[in-house]
Amino acid sequence: MFGLVDCNNFYASCERVFRPELEGRPVVVLSNNDGCVVARSQEAKALGLKMGVPYFQVKEEYERLGGVACSSNYELYGDMSRRVMWYLQQRAPAVEIYSIDEAFLDLHGMQRHFDLAGWASDVRGAVRQRTGIPVCVGVAPTKTLAKLANRLAKLANQMANSANPGSGVVVLDDEEQRREALAQVAVEDVWGVGYRSAAKLHTAGIRTAAQLAGVGDAWARKNLGGVVGARMLHELRGLPCSSVTVEDEARKSLCCSRSFGQVLTRMEDVAGAVATHATRAGEKLRAQVMAARLMTVFIETSRYGNTPPPYSFSAQLTLPTATDDTLVLAGWARRGLERLWRPGMRYVKAGIVLDGLERAGANQQAALFADVACSPERTKLMGALDALNKRYGGGAVRVGAAVKTAGQQEPWGMKRGAKSPAFTTKWGELWQVRC
Amino acid sequence: MDQVILLGKAYPLLSAHPLPMVSALLSCGFPSPAGDYELELVDLNRLMLRHPDASFLARAHGQSMTGAGIHDGDVLAVDRSMQAQDGDIVVACVEGEYTVKRLSQRVDSVALVAENPAYKPIVVRNADDLRIFGVVVLVLHPLVTEGRRGLSYVRPQ
Numbered sequence: 001m002f003g004l005v006d007c008n009n010f011y012a013s014c015e016r017v018f019r020p021e022l023e024g025r026p027v028v029v030l031s032n033n034d035g036c037v038v039a040r041s042q043e044a045k046a047l048g049l050k051m052g053v054p055y056f057q058v059k060e061e062y063e064r065l066g067g068v069a070c071s072s073n074y075e076l077y078g079d080m081s082r083r084v085m086w087y088l089q090q091r092a093p094a095v096e097i098y099s100i101d102e103a104f105l106d107l108h109g110m111q112r113h114f115d116l117a118g119w120a121s122d123v124r125g126a127v128r129q130r131t132g133i134p135v136c137v138g139v140a141p142t143k144t145l146a147k148l149a150n151r152l153a154k155l156a157n158q159m160a161n162s163a164n165p166g167s168g169v170v171v172l173d174d175e176e177q178r179r180e181a182l183a184q185v186a187v188e189d190v191w192g193v194g195y196r197s198a199a200k201l202h203t204a205g206i207r208t209a210a211q212l213a214g215v216g217d218a219w220a221r222k223n224l225g226g227v228v229g230a231r232m233l234h235e236l237r238g239l240p241c242s243s244v245t246v247e248d249e250a251r252k253s254l255c256c257s258r259s260f261g262q263v264l265t266r267m268e269d270v271a272g273a274v275a276t277h278a279t280r281a282g283e284k285l286r287a288q289v290m291a292a293r294l295m296t297v298f299i300e301t302s303r304y305g306n307t308p309p310p311y312s313f314s315a316q317l318t319l320p321t322a323t324d325d326t327l328v329l330a331g332w333a334r335r336g337l338e339r340l341w342r343p344g345m346r347y348v349k350a351g352i353v354l355d356g357l358e359r360a361g362a363n364q365q366a367a368l369f370a371d372v373a374c375s376p377e378r379t380k381l382m383g384a385l386d387a388l389n390k391r392y393g394g395g396a397v398r399v400g401a402a403v404k405t406a407g408q409q410e411p412w413g414m415k416r417g418a419k420s421p422a423f424t425t426k427w428g429e430l431w432q433v434r435c
Numbered sequence: 436m437d438q439v440i441l442l443g444k445a446y447p448l449l450s451a452h453p454l455p456m457v458s459a460l461l462s463c464g465f466p467s468p469a470g471d472y473e474l475e476l477v478d479l480n481r482l483m484l485r486h487p488d489a490s491f492l493a494r495a496h497g498q499s500m501t502g503a504g505i506h507d508g509d510v511l512a513v514d515r516s517m518q519a520q521d522g523d524i525v526v527a528c529v530e531g532e533y534t535v536k537r538l539s540q541r542v543d544s545v546a547l548v549a550e551n552p553a554y555k556p557i558v559v560r561n562a563d564d565l566r567i568f569g570v571v572v573l574v575l576h577p578l579v580t581e582g583r584r585g586l587s588y589v590r591p592q
Binding site for chain 2: 018020021023082083086087126129130131132423424430431432433434435
């Protein structure tokens with residue numbers, strides 16, 4: 001059996017743990033630069049706020065109704081997620097952290113020793129008690145069905161009232177329960193059914209998960225992405241096709257990018273943002289003991305303004321040797337930016353993507369020309385850089401291009417007007433209580 | 436015979452902040468004989484907190500708990516995994532705000548009692564109305580005055 005634990009309205013719930021005044025009120029969390037609604041509490045959903053809606057469109061009415069908006073506080077969400085996942089790892093034999101607020105549990109063999117509904121309910125209560133985060137749990141013979149069970153648990157909880165409180169747990173362990181559950185779920189809500197598949201299925205008259213499970217394998221192979229589609233059907237029928245993967249496989253690429261807090265037109269300002277991303281990318285590489293061989297630098301102009309398309313420009317660079325050196329990365333990023341810079345445009349976003357990642361130090365050929373970036377001194381320098389930034393907070397020591405004169409605001413910095421403090425991760429922003 | 440089933444691998448608790456502890460006396464003036472000894476790692480999280488991942492640090496503001504050794508500006512460790520019992524110092528939610536008080540459970544009511552005669556207890560008639568965040572398990576109170584030696588142990592810079 002598999003379990004899926006999914007945190008309810010995760011970002012909004014995190015905001016509430018340390019701010020009890022938000023309890024019972026509509027809470028939304030906004031995307032970077034306070035642009036769009038990316039998370040909603042139950043009360044905000046009940047007001048009809050849609051996911052992804054630009055906040056300025058709904059702000060006035062929403063705040064009049066007593067709603068609260070929070071800028072995204074990823075430090076807090078990351079730490080709360082770590083606590084939830086850590087606890088799940090204590091309880092389940094194997095845990096696959098699927099996203100910041102979701103984890104698959106491998107419950108293989110456990111049904112012989114535990115009543116799984118009781119066990120899941122106990123885990124749910126403990127996560128709530130220990131972290132303050134409400135979760136729902138779905139348990140079923142396959143991952144796809146566990147996802148579906150979780151969805152049903154969420155729906156039941158949303159409909160809950162004092163007469164009929166939702167348990168937050170749905171277990172599908174016999175054939176009849178499975179069939180009943182499938183009949184309740186729309187086909188577009190099945191894990192793995194995308195927009196395009198959903199449209200195809202609707203055209204073919206397939207509306208529910210139950211109907212989907214009854215489709216022939218050949219039809220699925222032809223219309224739902226080959227083997228992937230066939231596997232999804234098997235999983236819906238209760239035959240597991242994928243297991244819980246505990247190890248996070250070494251990643252093949254990484255990306256650092258962010259929208260600016262304001263439109264930028266000067267190359268030096270954008271270069272500062274790019275240098276910041278290169279610095280961050282170097283840190284991430286070193287933390288994973290990886291080195292990169294390919295770099296893509298990209299900048300975007302506003303998609304909505306009156307600038308003509310294309311709105312995105314990118315430059316690919318092949319580095320002479322795989323590197324994890326911040327200064328080398330920043331240098332190449334700068335060259336990439338110079339290559340794709342078009343003056344007179346209004347830029348809103350920049351980023352860099354690193355590909356061709358390999359283990360740092362692996363297959364490094366002896367360089368024909370002495371390469372300063374591979375020297376032991378440089379490795380030590382990078383170690384010292386990471387140690388300083390860890391000790392004094394990210395960005396304490398940076399490359400020159402990413403530094404603004406003291407007192408000046410970074411023009412590429414984010415707008416986060418309503419960010420709650422990093423209650424659990426920053427000494428200076430520690431959670432405050434009265435006594 | 437009993438059946439044995441392998442459920443999974445046990446992973447050790449990873450610590451975020453290990454501190455080295457030298458297991459021999461230090462001497463000055465000549466090369467340290469401690470250099471040959473293995474360093475043992477002491478983690479304050481593990482030493483001081485029974486449930487590090489269910490514990491949250493908070494900074495206390497106010498004078499109502501001075502009798503319990505909690506002073507304005509001290510840092511508290513609050514354990515959420517423990518069930519609060521009569522006599523525990525807890526962080527509780529009162530009128531939408533968190534406050535630190537001693538929990539006093541009576542037959543017909545629950546009170547949040549201050550440890551300073553200048554403050555009155557807060558009586559909660561219906562125990563179900565009381566939301567407790569967690570139990571205060573530790574107070575970090577600086578004994579070195581800030582600024583005097585350029586040190587700041589628990590106060591923000």
